[in-house]
Amino acid sequence: MKKGKFFKLLIWSGSTFLVLIAVLVTHIYLVTRITKNQDERVRQLSRIDFKQNIDAQEADKIRAFVNGLSGVENSYFNLDNDILVYSYLVGKQNSFNVYNKLIAFGNYKAVRYVVNETDAKSGCPIGTDKTSLTYKIAAYISKF
Secondary structure (H helix, E strand, O other): OOHHHHHHHHHHHHHHHHHHHHHHHHHHHHHHOOOOOHHHHOEEEEEEEEOOOOOHHHHHHHHHHHHOOOOEEEEEEEOOOOEEEEEEEOOOOOHHHHHHHHHHHHOOOEEEOOOOHHHHHHOOHHHOOOOOHHHHHHHHHHOO
16 A cells, blocks of 8 residues: 555544544533533433333323423324333423323323332433443543
8 A cells, every 4th residue: 555545544543433422522512511500400200111002092192192291392102012101391390290190191001110229320322331332432522
């Protein structure tokens, strides 16, 4: 291989690596930054597991009701597993309220999904293995 081609390959590889690092740093910064109005922007995902079969028409009715609640931003109903997943603004809504209103609305057989203590402590999947390179890079960048 000629020296010219080798240096071009080296420059392209180095440039690509730097761009990928810049994207990773930007992503970590945007995900972990804290603002003054944090409570107004924090969204939470919650889940309700139905213990009865729900058809598509009933699922649409449930989604419309949940989406109509104040503070709920979006919802998705998984018909294969009879699971409702929805997002809400933390300061304006909570999962207890959504669950109670939904049960009162349709008298459904359902339970709130509550994360167990081990999963709650681990948080983001990246934080489960503190020896991984990805975790170390994220921890280093988040210190800024």
